[in-house]
Amino acid sequence: MARATVQDVAKTAGVSVGTVSRVLNKSPAVSESSKEKVTAAIRQLNYRPLASARDLRRDRTMRILALAKNLNSPIISEAFRGVGDAAASSGYVSLIAPTAGDPEREQQLVDMLRNGSVDGLIMFSPTMPDEDVDEMAEQLSVVQVCEIADSEAAFGVSIDDRQAAFDITTHLIETGGRRLAMIGNRAARSGRLREEGFRQAAAEAGISPDQTLFVEGEFDFHTGRRLTRKLLKAAPLPDAVFCGSDTVAAGCVREITDAGLRVPDDIAVAGFDDSVQAEMCVPELTTIRQPAYDMGRLAFEELLARMTVPGVHRRGRTFLPHELVIRDSTKN
Amino acid sequence: MARATVQDVAKTAGVSVGTVSRVLNKSPAVSESSKEKVTAAIRQLNYRPLASARDLRRDRTMRILALAKNLNSPIISEAFRGVGDAAASSGYVSLIAPTAGDPEREQQLVDMLRNGSVDGLIMFSPTMPDEDVDEMAEQLSVVQVCEIADSEAAFGVSIDDRQAAFDITTHLIETGGRRLAMIGNRAARSGRLREEGFRQAAAEAGISPDQTLFVEGEFDFHTGRRLTRKLLKAAPLPDAVFCGSDTVAAGCVREITDAGLRVPDDIAVAGFDDSVQAEMCVPELTTIRQPAYDMGRLAFEELLARMTVPGVHRRGRTFLPHELVIRDSTKN
DNA sequence: CTGTTAGCGCCTTCAC
DNA sequence: GTGAAGGCGCTAACAG
Numbered sequence: 001m002a003r004a005t006v007q008d009v010a011k012t013a014g015v016s017v018g019t020v021s022r023v024l025n026k027s028p029a030v031s032e033s034s035k036e037k038v039t040a041a042i043r044q045l046n047y048r049p050l051a052s053a054r055d056l057r058r059d060r061t062m063r064i065l066a067l068a069k070n071l072n073s074p075i076i077s078e079a080f081r082g083v084g085d086a087a088a089s090s091g092y093v094s095l096i097a098p099t100a101g102d103p104e105r106e107q108q109l110v111d112m113l114r115n116g117s118v119d120g121l122i123m124f125s126p127t128m129p130d131e132d133v134d135e136m137a138e139q140l141s142v143v144q145v146c147e148i149a150d151s152e153a154a155f156g157v158s159i160d161d162r163q164a165a166f167d168i169t170t171h172l173i174e175t176g177g178r179r180l181a182m183i184g185n186r187a188a189r190s191g192r193l194r195e196e197g198f199r200q201a202a203a204e205a206g207i208s209p210d211q212t213l214f215v216e217g218e219f220d221f222h223t224g225r226r227l228t229r230k231l232l233k234a235a236p237l238p239d240a241v242f243c244g245s246d247t248v249a250a251g252c253v254r255e256i257t258d259a260g261l262r263v264p265d266d267i268a269v270a271g272f273d274d275s276v277q278a279e280m281c282v283p284e285l286t287t288i289r290q291p292a293y294d295m296g297r298l299a300f301e302e303l304l305a306r307m308t309v310p311g312v313h314r315r316g317r318t319f320l321p322h323e324l325v326i327r328d329s330t331k332n
Numbered sequence: 333m334a335r336a337t338v339q340d341v342a343k344t345a346g347v348s349v350g351t352v353s354r355v356l357n358k359s360p361a362v363s364e365s366s367k368e369k370v371t372a373a374i375r376q377l378n379y380r381p382l383a384s385a386r387d388l389r390r391d392r393t394m395r396i397l398a399l400a401k402n403l404n405s406p407i408i409s410e411a412f413r414g415v416g417d418a419a420a421s422s423g424y425v426s427l428i429a430p431t432a433g434d435p436e437r438e439q440q441l442v443d444m445l446r447n448g449s450v451d452g453l454i455m456f457s458p459t460m461p462d463e464d465v466d467e468m469a470e471q472l473s474v475v476q477v478c479e480i481a482d483s484e485a486a487f488g489v490s491i492d493d494r495q496a497a498f499d500i501t502t503h504l505i506e507t508g509g510r511r512l513a514m515i516g517n518r519a520a521r522s523g524r525l526r527e528e529g530f531r532q533a534a535a536e537a538g539i540s541p542d543q544t545l546f547v548e549g550e551f552d553f554h555t556g557r558r559l560t561r562k563l564l565k566a567a568p569l570p571d572a573v574f575c576g577s578d579t580v581a582a583g584c585v586r587e588i589t590d591a592g593l594r595v596p597d598d599i600a601v602a603g604f605d606d607s608v609q610a611e612m613c614v615p616e617l618t619t620i621r622q623p624a625y626d627m628g629r630l631a632f633e634e635l636l637a638r639m640t641v642p643g644v645h646r647r648g649r650t651f652l653p654h655e656l657v658i659r660d661s662t663k664n
Numbered sequence: 665c666t667g668t669t670a671g672c673g674c675c676t677t678c679a680c
Numbered sequence: 681g682t683g684a685a686g687g688c689g690c691t692a693a694c695a696g
Contacts, residue, residue: 005688005689005690006689006690006691007689015666015667016666016667016668017667017668017689017690017691018666018667018668018669018691018692019665019666019667021690021691021692022665022666022691022692024690024691025691025692029665029666030665030666031665031666034665034666048443048446048447048448049447049689049690050388050447050448050688050689050690051384051387051444051447051448051449052383052384052385052387052388052393052448052449052688052689052690053384053388053672053688053689053690053691054689054690054691055383055384055387055672055690056382056384056385056388056672056673056674056688056689056690057671057672057689057690057691057692058672058690058691059672061384061449063449065427070409071403071404071409071412071428072403072404072405072406072409073404074404077402077403077404077430080403080430081430081432084429084430084432088437093429093440093441093444094429095397095427095428095429096403096427096428096429097416097425097426097427097428098409098412098413098416100413100416105420108425109425111380112383112425114380115380115381115382115383116380116382116383116384117383117384117393117395220608221608221611221612250612251612254612254614257614276552276553277612279553280553280582280583280586280609280612280613281612282586282589282614337672337673337674338673338674338675339673347682347683348682348683348684349673349674349675349683349684350675350676350682350683350684350685351681351682351683352674353674353675353676354675354676354681354682356674356675357675361681361682362681362682363681363682366681366682381673381674382672382673382674384672384673384674385672385673385674385675385688386673386674386675387674388672388673388674388688388689388690389673389674389675389676389687389688390674390675390688391688
């Protein structure tokens with residue numbers, strides 16, 4: 001059987017389409033008896049308003065889309081939970097799609113905003129260059145979370161990555177670290193900020209740059225292992241490693257342990273994110289807690305403002321406080 | 333500036349809307365010169381066809397939606413990668429949304445199929461009862477992956493969970509396990525099937541049911557630890573534990589190790605999924621590999637058939653082969 | 665309170 | 681190869 005329309009409902013209920021529409025949209029100007037008839041007809045015909053027709057007419061979809069390189073990052077999934085809850089309480093449906101770091105797929109997804117498939121976009125880890133993100137932000141309802149492009153028009157929600165890296169590196173130094181190493185990721189803006197924080201902390205502690213090691217790559221377990229093997233070839237060995245993510249830190253700890261060295265006694269290791277990985281690791285990881293859920297909530301609120309209030313907003317960045325979580329992978 | 337429409341493009345290009353539409357849809361019946369003019373106008377006006385108008389007219393969206401309890405399950409994110417690749421090569425955009433196990437939110441998302449916001453639905457971990465899934469499947473384009481409802485109308489793609497559990501339990505027995513334990517999850521159909529396989533393997537090996545232990549809960553790290561503490565209170569202790577997921581197994585190993593016992597010498601532990609957790613664990617986990625990516629691809633192909641050829645549907649499940657991966661958490 | 669009607673932007677026959 | 685026109689299903693403005 002073909003899908004029912006307002007027309008069908010109107011006919012079955014013995015009223016006009018206008019009345020049906022009013023019932024559908026909870027207009028108060030409907031008599032109780034009409035409402036009942038319409039409701040009954042709707043149920044009888046199993047009617048649902050067609051989204052595309054409604055969207056076309058209303059010029060909005062009440063849907064938003066979030067984009068991320070991949071979905072299984074604990075921070076992203078937690079932040080997206082915040083987005084989802086905030087969105088739901090404003091009547092929006094939130095969807096997410098992975099870009100896999102593929103510019104073409106990212107473009108296709110961004111087009112969903114341009115062509116009105118969704119009302120707003122949240123970007124977690126853009127693949128496109130900063131300028132492109134900025135240009136989008138000028139004209140469209142887009143908010144960045146975690147990763148924020150480095151420019152005048154920058155806007156979005158994140159922690160202060162530089163400061164967080166500074167804090168945890170300082171902790172590494174205060175607990176005896178002298179030959180510092182970092183496993184970072186220059187491909188991401190947050191990665192570059194964390195590197196800055198790392199270097200600044202070293203400098204302020206009077207540790208000369210040539211006493212520090214830096215290696216970089218993707219933030220996954222195997223890369224963490226591989227990069228740590230590089231670090232372990234250094235002489236003298238580092239005595240403290242700051243990793244850009246807990247997962248990388250887990251790989252780092254594993255490689256150090258497999259090499260017969262002890263964490264933190266021989267080499268201290270710090271992570272980042274305070275994901276469940278930090279607790280799964282042995283020893284458990286000292287790390288930086290990101291308030292991911294709240295970042296997501298806030299990001300949606302900002303997006304909502306952009307979607308509903310026409311004109312270009314430039315609220316700048318919102319920094320949420322991070323927290324140093326000290327566990328057993330560093331000395332104390 | 334307001335958004336451009338086909339009308340605007342037609343006017344700017346000096347042609348009719350029909351011609352613009354033909355260019356947009358790559359109709360061959362357009363002269364080269366018209367095409368160029370239209371293309372130029374489109375670029376000049378930065379025009380994009382409005383999705384809702386096009387969807388309304390065409391009665392389809394070329395979008396599909398996947399639903400899962402949460403996004404950070406390695407199996408789900410890998411399977412969704414498969415869905416996404418298959419979808420992309422058929423011109424579909426695939427989105428995903430977490431239900432958080434909330435029936436209301438799940439319903440809202442399912443409504444996106446009912447109201448035509450998307451053309452098809454892939455369900456990873458339904459929260460609704462099996463009957464409801466079946467009823468949906470009768471009338472709508474829905475395919476299940478991993479978790480498949482237990483009924484006549486069952487359809488979808490998964491591994492043979494019962495057989496996989498049987499295989500890995502048998503491995504546990506063959507390597508000396510006699511006092512068997514399982515950490516399962518009866519809330520999920522796959523969990524119940526794995527329990528069956530576990531019990532069947534024990535029975536066939538002549539191990540009486542009262543020599544086996546069974547505890548259950550959610551499949552996360554902390555639950556794994558908590559349930560393992562329960563197991564460790566048994567006397568005599570189990571000598572082999574089959575866990576329903578790698579993450580749970582990681583928690584199990586951790587708790588055993590913290591109790592001063594050795595894995596696998598004192599207690600062997602097996603996981604499920606062959607996710608990265610299996611390799612992060614020390615010792616690395618013996619587990620069952622699920623061909624998640626291929627499951628996703630196949631699921632999309634089946635969904636595509638359902639979306640394009642309404643009516644005739646092959647009912648039934650598609651089982652993909654699993655693989656026993658032996659590592660160090662079990663004896664050999 | 666209710667019915668009628670005019671589009672929203674697009675695609676697609678149908679003439680030419 | 682091209683233009684004109686109808687209509688997809690819905691909402692909202694306007695009469696009554």
